[in-house]
Amino acid sequence: xxxxxxxxxxxxxxxxxxxxxxxxxxxxxxxxxxxxxxxxxxxxxxxxxxxxxxxxxxxxxxxxxxxxxxxxxxxxxxxxxxxxxxxxxxxxxxxxxxxxxxxxxxxxxxxxxxxxxxxxxxxxxxx
Numbered sequence: 001x002x003x004x005x006x007x008x009x010x011x012x013x014x015x016x017x018x019x020x021x022x023x024x025x026x027x028x029x030x031x032x033x034x035x036x037x038x039x040x041x042x043x044x045x046x047x048x049x050x051x052x053x054x055x056x057x058x059x060x061x062x063x064x065x066x067x068x069x070x071x072x073x074x075x076x077x078x079x080x081x082x083x084x085x086x087x088x089x090x091x092x093x094x095x096x097x098x099x100x101x102x103x104x105x106x107x108x109x110x111x112x113x114x115x116x117x118x119x120x121x122x123x124x125x126x127x
Contacts, residue, residue, distance in 0.1 A: 076121075
């Protein structure tokens with residue numbers, strides 16, 4: 001049985017400025033030479049942006065967690081939740097709204113977990 005190794009977990013302020021900070025944290029945690037660092041940084045950016053823009057965490061707290069499962073990096077972004085469940089946008093030509101489409105296309109798998117304090121959107125990037 002493989003146990004995930006915690007690469008880091010960080011509480012970020014629910015503002016747009018935290019998106020760049022989250023990318024930097026991911027790059028530092030993985031190391032610039034990691035084979036999936038660019039994909040992980042993009043997915044971290046999309047998931048943290050969604051949490052900041054679309055959840056009740058705006059101005060509150062968003063938590064980014066990175067785990068190494070030995071064959072995949074797991075990205076988890078916890079926020080305070082919202083009325084609408086995250087979903088992939090159907091209109092590719094619409095301005096904005098394509099973040100989860102990128103997550104779906106780049107990650108091996110992804111999902112949404114609802115819990116009593118909000119929700120966690122997660123994805124895995126195989127390497």
